[in-house]
Amino acid sequence: xxxxxxxxxxxxxxxxxxxxLSHTHAxxxxxxxxxxxxxxxxxxxxxxxxxxxxxxxPSAAISASSPDEKDSFFEPAADxxxxxxxxxxxxxGVQHL
Amino acid sequence: xxxxxxxxxxxxxxxxAAAPAPAGSLARDVxAAAPALALGDDALVLSHRLGEWAGHxxxxxxxxxxxxxxxxxxGQARVxxxxxxxxxxxxxxxxxxxxxxxxxxxxxxxxFAHTIARQLYFSTxxxxxxxxxxxxxxxxxxxxxxAVKEVAYHRDHAEQWTLRLGDGTEESHERIQRxxxxxxxxxxxxxxxxxxxxxxxxxxxxxxxxxxESVLTRATLTVPEGPSRGAWTAGxxxxxxxxxxxxxxxxxMQHLHRSHPGATW
Numbered sequence: 001x002x003x004x005x006x007x008x009x010x011x012x013x014x015x016x017x018x019x020x021l022s023h024t025h026a027x028x029x030x031x032x033x034x035x036x037x038x039x040x041x042x043x044x045x046x047x048x049x050x051x052x053x054x055x056x057x058p059s060a061a062i063s064a065s066s067p068d069e070k071d072s073f074f075e076p077a078a079d080x081x082x083x084x085x086x087x088x089x090x091x092x093g094v095q096h097l
Numbered sequence: 098x099x100x101x102x103x104x105x106x107x108x109x110x111x112x113x114a115a116a117p118a119p120a121g122s123l124a125r126d127v128x129a130a131a132p133a134l135a136l137g138d139d140a141l142v143l144s145h146r147l148g149e150w151a152g153h154x155x156x157x158x159x160x161x162x163x164x165x166x167x168x169x170x171x172g173q174a175r176v177x178x179x180x181x182x183x184x185x186x187x188x189x190x191x192x193x194x195x196x197x198x199x200x201x202x203x204x205x206x207x208x209f210a211h212t213i214a215r216q217l218y219f220s221t222x223x224x225x226x227x228x229x230x231x232x233x234x235x236x237x238x239x240x241x242x243x244a245v246k247e248v249a250y251h252r253d254h255a256e257q258w259t260l261r262l263g264d265g266t267e268e269s270h271e272r273i274q275r276x277x278x279x280x281x282x283x284x285x286x287x288x289x290x291x292x293x294x295x296x297x298x299x300x301x302x303x304x305x306x307x308x309x310e311s312v313l314t315r316a317t318l319t320v321p322e323g324p325s326r327g328a329w330t331a332g333x334x335x336x337x338x339x340x341x342x343x344x345x346x347x348x349x350m351q352h353l354h355r356s357h358p359g360a361t362w
Contacts, residue, residue, distance in 0.1 A: 008156065029158055030156065030157070030158060031158060032261075035257065036158075036257065039162070039253075039254065039257065040158040040161070040162070043158070043161045043162050043165050044158070044161055
């Protein structure tokens with residue numbers, strides 16, 4: 001509690017579980033550097049299950065999209081069906097589409 | 098977490114292993130009872146000391162780390178004490194003179210650096226000890242094989258903090274050096290032979306010293322001078338002779354159980 005906020009910056013934690021395919025944002029924590037952030041993340045977010053992977057990123061390094069631009073950023077062009085290639089017939093024998 | 102271990106403590110959920118069902122006070126394996134008691138008491142007592150940090154650690158993340166280590170140790174203690182008899186009876190109904198832990202683990206927490214110094218000395222020892230034990234054929238080998246992963250993490254945690262404090266500010270350097278020096282005389286006892294234990298403890302002393310020296314050098318700290326064995330050093334914890342703060346610790350730990358004997362929790 002006495003530490004200055006600058007000594008213990010915020011880190012974002014991404015965890016991939018043992019059978020997981022991708023890293024998922026698990027939460028955030030304070031740590032003086034990346035090594036300590038990894039160890040703290042292990043204690044706080046993984047309960048030490050084996051075979052998992054942890055990423056820590058300083059929160060300051062993350063650029064987020066602005067909520068104000070949400071519409072122009074994400075609004076799908078729903079009225080332009082040619083942008084959604086849902087009408088293709090999948091040929092027989094294609095296994096992994 | 099609760100600082101006082103109870104039969105329902107959530108220790109085994111992520112710790113070494115579930116405690117085997119004890120067969121009354123009768124030792125399940127007489128050959129394993131004496132060493133199980135020594136190692137079990139080490140883990141139990143240190144776990145209690147670390148539990149005292151709950152709510153008092155320097156930062157929230159460190160709070161969790163210390164509690165995690167305490168839970169690991171409590172899990173080890175439960176398995177080990179169950180090998181020697183009934184875990185609750187052993188923890189709560191023995192007098193001070195019947196405890197077989199080394200004197201290092203019963204030392205009060207002091208400041209954070211003092212706690213880290215104690216952790217560094219003990220976890221380095223425990224990692225070497227369990228490593229050896231795991232490769233042997235004693236009844237404690239399966240426990241050691243699981244616990245060695247936990248104590249490797251405890252050692253890493255203590256090492257990280259020793260480096261940070263030693264190579265941190267002038268004050269943190271001074272504090273960790275003070276802790277290391279104050280606890281030095283309790284380290285020789287760790288390598289006194291424990292009857293029945295399938296590990297040549299005196300032979301681990303060199304490896305321990307090399308590791309400690311390496312960490313302290315990297316942390317810009319000096320290995321304490323003065324004897325760690327012999328007169329004026331600790332050496333009788335395994336025989337049931339303990340330092341003064343231990344009695345007060347036990348009084349707190351055992352209070353409830355002694356006030357309500359026979360209750361189930």
